Amino acid sequence: MFHEGQSEIEKAKIAFEFVRDEISHSWDIQSTRVTCKASEVLYYKEGICYAKANLLAALLRSQGIPTGFCYQRLMLFDTPDKGYSLHALNGVFLPSLNRWIRLDARGNKPGVQAEFSIDKEILAFPVQEEFEEKDFPIIYTKPNPKTISVLEEHTDALKMYKYYLPDNL
Numbered sequence: 093m094f095h096e097g098q099s100e101i102e103k104a105k106i107a108f109e110f111v112r113d114e115i116s117h118s119w120d121i122q123s124t125r126v127t128c129k130a131s132e133v134l135y136y137k138e139g140i141c142y143a144k145a146n147l148l149a150a151l152l153r154s155q156g157i158p159t160g161f162c163y164q165r166l167m168l169f170d171t172p173d174k175g176y177s178l179h180a181l182n183g184v185f186l187p188s189l190n191r192w193i194r195l196d197a198r199g200n201k202p203g204v205q206a207e208f209s210i211d212k213e214i215l216a217f218p219v220q221e222e223f224e225e226k227d228f229p230i231i232y233t234k235p236n237p238k239t240i241s242v243l244e245e246h247t248d249a250l251k252m253y254k255y256y257l258p259d260n261l
Contacts, residue, residue: 093151100157104184104195105208107151111144111197112206118143118249120201126252128243140253141198142239145180148197149235158185160231162194164219165260172223177257179217180239183231186210192231228261236261 093110094103116138118125127139130150139147145161152159160183168175181196189210196206196215207214219227238258246252 094155100155100186100188101210103155104152104157104186104193107148107155108195108197108208111148111151112199115139115144115147115197115199117141117199117201119253120199122250124248124250126243126246126249128240140243140249141180141196142235142243144197144199145182146235148182148195152182152184159183160233161235162231163228163236163261164215164217165224165226165228166217166219167223167225168254168257176224176259178236178239178259178261180235181215194231 093106114137115133118138118140121138123138125136125138127133127136127143130147133139133143133147149159162181162183164179165176166179168177181194183192183194185192193210194213195208198206198216200206204216206216219225242252242256242258246256
């Protein structure tokens with residue numbers, strides 16, 4: 093995946109596109125498998141956003157690229173009455189630009205189109221503040237404990253996704 097001649101921007105783009113495109117989102121493929129650790133996500137090639145963020149962080153950190161975890165509070169489905177959940181993405185520091193960018197490797201599908209960009213954020217989901225969604229502007233060094241706990245405590249990803257995802261930090 094990586095080789096010595098690549099810049100950190102090239103490595104970040106390669107890793108992002110790999111996780112976004114080659115690792116399926118469990119809900120999109122209607123899989124019950126729950127993955128958490130980067131090694132599990134890589135082995136099974138699936139996970140929800142929390143697990144995919146873990147993998148992207150591990151890949152980039154293995155290349156010496158500082159990577160953290162970011163969160164949004166979003167409607168779980170299409171209306172507020174169906175509830176909210178935390179959505180995970182990554183903050184990546186690019187030394188050559190001397191700044192952080194946020195990347196959302198959730199996985200694209202109709203209506204969801206996240207892209208790698210150093211110029212502007214192109215995340216999977218725009219925050220709709222009028223529906224009490226929220227973008228948390230902090231980059232955390234570790235995944236939120238609630239996101240790890242929910243992955244470790246459940247064995248059915250579909251049931252977990254519908255009923256048990258945390259809705260706030």
